[in-house]
Amino acid sequence: MSGEGVVEIRNLHVSIGDEAILNGIDLTMKKGEIHALMGRNGSGKSTLAKVLMGHPEYEVTEGSVTIDGEDILSLEPWERARLGVFLSFQYPQSVPGLQVGNFLRKSVAAIRGDNTPKAREFRKELKTCMDLLDVDKKFLGRYVNDGFSGGEKKRLEILQLMLLKPQLAVLDETDSGLDIDALRTVATGINSSVGNAACLIITHYQRILDHVNPDYVHVIVDGKIVASGGPELALKLEDKGYEWLGEERVAA
């Protein structure tokens, strides 16, 4: 299935030290598709997100990840970012002293390179995105995630998603810590920006999937995808939890 517009994860094994965390992940995502990845705490969801982005703490012991046939595992995190990989963090870092506006402008320039909009165009684009996310202009003068509420942090992550226009967007529990209104707003931002990207939404709950409709839902258990299906799978998980998956695996 290698080719244009495809993100392929093949037999991905990942460890920290002697501990294996991912045990052979296989996943194919086409651009324009939304995939949801669900699983219990400790199942390997966030590890997969960080490995895709190149976190140095994790060691890939086997397998491959390609975008349009290009291996990304040998790339540095910033090279992946420039290639079009984006991670919305579950717990974004704060950077006191770095103003949001300055950060966004420099980040867009780093990632979009020659396609970086000129100052006036950038301001216009930024304003459109901020309006969509219901973000006040004062936000730009604050320090990145410093003293932000949980909802503000997630808004800033999605604002970056909208501005950076990735090929592969990995959203790690973007719904956690959001109230219903904020969830709806953030979902609007996600929907507006992932049309041309392969999007992997990592979540515990169905509720974000009411607003961002996934094409596929996958379940990860012990570092391996054990079930895949359509949106109905998320509803079944919401209804029955994860126990039944264990029973089916034993029965099989």
Add this chain to the structure above:
Amino acid sequence: MSSQAEYLAIPAPDRADHLWRYTPWHRIHPTGKPEEIPSGVSPAVVSLTMLDGSELPAGVSISAIEGHLTRKNESDVGGAFIRALSEESAVKITIDDGVIIDQPLLLTVESTGTVSGIQIDVSVGANSQTELLTLIESGADWFGLMRCGKIDNSAIFNDVVINRLGASKLLRIEQFTLLRDAQVKFGTVGSGGVQTKGDLRYILEGRGANLQVNGSILSAGSQHNDHHVEIMHEEPETFSRLKWHSTCGGKSRTIGTGMLRIAQGAKGSDSAQVFNNLLLSKDAEADSIPELEVLENEVVGCGHGTASGPVDEEQMFYLKTRGFSDNGARGLLITAFLNSTLNEMGSKQIHTWLDQLISGGLSSTS
């Protein structure tokens, strides 16, 4: 007694003295021999304009004075030494009562010759609102700067001193007194000089005086930056905050010592000091010693803290995921670390100006 005789009468301070523990007097002395007062001292060249280069407005002036500035410190060896050097190199900056100006004043101080020194008396009038940037530029091998001043009732005053010396040693001695309800921010930006010893003292002498002291120190190569900041609350309902950020690269050494004193009777005083150090190389060293002396029981707060550490790897990862290379992310974090004190120093005009200054100095930090 002449200034020279006055200096020679003061015994060289012992290293047991907190102030001189990390930079002994002989190390910052221009000849290394405390009993000597160099001859052939050159005066500093000063120029005071508005930041955009325009002339001073009415109510702001600079004039030559006789150099006899003194501090409330009986054994002030640093102050006495600069007085002995610079009797004929002294100026007074006067901001009259009620003067309000909408852009900062820029005082450029250029040291000349081999050894140079100057005394600057700053008088800020009541109910005035002004900002003063002092830019110290290279020239002499050794430069002594002594500034003393009074910030009068209800004045709002932002003051930033920027050390842009080249391969020079700097001795900076300072004392400012804040009167009733004065709102003052003092900032220090250090990126130049091979060795700096600063002894900065602020006295909250009027009820309701409000003081913020911020430092952004960028050390690289083999620089040695030692700043001692002393804040004295002498009257009730006074407020102070000290926040000092230093980055240490190469084989540099940065020292920050603070002394916070709350006098008996200074009820309702609220004060805190914090020193943070960002270590950029294995060979760099940072020492921070905040100290408290509280003689009054009824205070709102009196805290101190210090933290030192390398660049945070998770912050680095976060920035790299946003397209910044290793060097780009690192530079951004260093700038951010310094900015968090720099941005507290004054108006937006000052931030913009300082931001450009700091960004230009980052290439030599590793």
